[in-house]
Amino acid sequence: MSIFVAVQSDDFCVASEYNELRQHASCGAVVTFSGLVRELSDNTLHSMTLEHYPGMTEQALIAIAEQAQQRWQLGAVHIIHRVGTLKPHQQIVFVGIASAHRAVAFAACEFIMDYLKNRAPFWKKEHTAQGDYWVEAKASDKQALTRWE
Amino acid sequence: MIKILFFAALRERLECEQYLLSCDGKILNVATVLEQLRNRCNNWQQELSRTDLLCAVNQQLVPLTASVQDGDELAFFPPVTGG
Incomplete structure (x- = not known):
């Protein structure tokens, strides 16, 4: 299985990621997820700054991808997370999974987002x-992990 | 020395990004280090007593019972909110 992880301030292109993911032999399914900066209910959000722990972040994302691979047979996992200042509707995170069949790709994508x-x-x-x-932090995000335990 | 890092809201509230602690070659546990840090001042006492505080040693999430020693990188931070 191939794992690709990036933490970057630059934007990412979903189409490019998808095109790479669909090259994996024996993979009949690609599932992708993109997370965006959401407007607040009162439309007062100017921007958002994402801080991270350099070094630990990359290791944590690789560890999460490896955990997913231990649970399911996956062809490829791509995780991209942006840092720095982002405006409403801009892309924050990308998770893409290539696998033989769709059920595994959907499950692995949700698993990775829940752990991330x-x-x-x-x-x-x-x-x-x-x-x-x-x-x-939201209690619902913590609660979401229980389904994988 | 143990290099101690603080992130996000915790870094701002403590007004500290990095702190070096001498441990004289001893192996300490994280809870002991935390207790020493809390004694620095009232604000640190309050912020470092939060029950949702997370901790990493050498960039791996660990419980407060984990050990630390000279050369280790210890980090404290609030619950994560990425994604």
Whole structure:
């Protein structure tokens, strides 16, 4: 299986990632997920800054991809996470999975996102019309891990 | 020396990004280091007593019972919010 992990300030191209993922022999399914900067309900979000722990972040993402590979037979896993300042609707994260059949690719994609949200050292700070706020971790994200235990 | 790093909201509230702690060649556990840090001042006492604090030794998430020694990189941070 091939694992590709990147933590970068640059944007990514979903089409390029998809085209790479679909080259993997014996893979009949590609599932991709993109996470975007969501507007706040009152439309006051100017931008968001993503901080991370350089070094640990990359290791954590590789470890999550390897865990997914131990659970399922996967052809390729791509994880890209952006850092720095992003505006509403910009891309934050990409997860792409190539596997023989779709069920495994969907499951692995959800597994990776659930673990990324709980284990990868990234932190979001929102810059809004009312001020700057660190985003609080959600109990629902923690709860999501229980389905894999 | 143990290199201690703080991230995100914790770094801002402590007004500290990096802290070096001498451990005289001893092996300590993370909880002991945390107790020493809490004693620095009231603000550190409060911020480093949060029950949701996460900890990494040499860039691996660990429980507070983990050991640290000279040359290790120890990090404390709030729950992560990526994705």
